[in-house]
Amino acid sequence: MTDNGSGATADGSGATADGSGATADGSGATTDDPLLAVEGLRTTFETEAGDLVAVDGIDFTVERGETVCLVGESGSGKTVAVESLTGLIDQPPGRIEGSVRFRGAELTALPPKALRRHRGASIAYVFQNPQDALNHCYTVGWQLIEAIQVHEDVSDAAARARAIDLLDTVGVPDPAGRIDEYPHQFSGGEKQRVMIAMALVTEPDLLVADEPTTALDVTTQAGILQLLDDLKAEYGLGVLFVTHDLATVSQIADRVVVLYAGTVMERGPVVDVFERPAHPYTRALLACLPGRESDLDAVGGAERGGIAGSLPDPTAPPDGCRFAPRCAHAESACSTGDQPPEVAVGDGHRVSCIHYDPGDDPSALPDPTESAAEAERSSVESARQDVIGDE
Ligand SMILES: Nc1ncnc2c1ncn2[C@@H]1O[C@H](COP(=O)(O)OP(=O)(O)OP(=O)(O)O)[C@@H](O)[C@H]1O
């Protein structure tokens, strides 16, 4: 939901009187700014084993009316990334560096109290487990009404009407009848709908959902994804959606950011990334999807049920590309220096892999079976040379 995005400028037009780009509230924000812009986000935890870099300098944006999915295996830093956005990580033990701008205003510069207020009003979270977030001792209506009255000064009757309205918005059948029921009288999918209704109380502009459908069966999942999509369209919400499941990504994302070991491997419009995945990690993830098993041979390193090997130790990440130790395409150059800079392989489609130059066709990655055969041939050749040399 949006307040027309007008908060940034005095007249709500997004234009500034003197054309300087400066704004009335001095924040420097304009309506041209993305809803959310994350730059160089780095989150470190001090642990007994040393500094654990959970998120290592990632950038991404979320625009109004679009769904961006952060996807990656368990432990890749998805949750830490979204919790770092709005002060859900305690500092210390965490340390957050980088820039997080919401409608152009820098959130990391705000004192914690102001940050929490911001989070409440404009950014809402939907967590994985509605059980943990709903209180089983109170009716659903009581909890919604309380949330509404914390947010705004309205009568009990008005709050109740709004609560029924919200339950209706999120697709709870017979909301006027169900409002006085307890959470245990709701199914898993309905509870998640109630959680989304709670998130909508503050009329947020950005909805952050961390694996909100993982605990649900496939049909119920599809209903929740459809609801988020409808809310996005109806209210122009930005949605930042965290999942480890590419099938979910294909259903809901406009754009996808592929994370591995706290770094971005690849990003782009969902259709491009699914049809022409560039990074060997993305290819391997996709090849694990049902119906894409035929890709398995071409990928190497991936097998049904997952990618062989495991994530690197986050307190001692490898040099070069974080994925190189598990990558069927890795060469010695992949294991030196830093994570390669991202290069563009399509419109908004970028990959962090030394095998690509800007503008390359994402399908041009050398076939690992071919490069393995090539390596075999050249080692046989050099062995032969050695033998000949000895004669
Ligand atoms: N409070 C913390 N203290 C120390 N390390 C942490 C803390 N929170 C997360 N981590 C570490 O940060 C890394 C990223 O964890 P994160 O929970 O963000 O992964 P994820 O991608 O969300 O995984 P999942 O799919 O399992 O939810 C992991 O190595 C995790 O152990």
Ligand code: NI
């Ligand atoms: Ni997580």
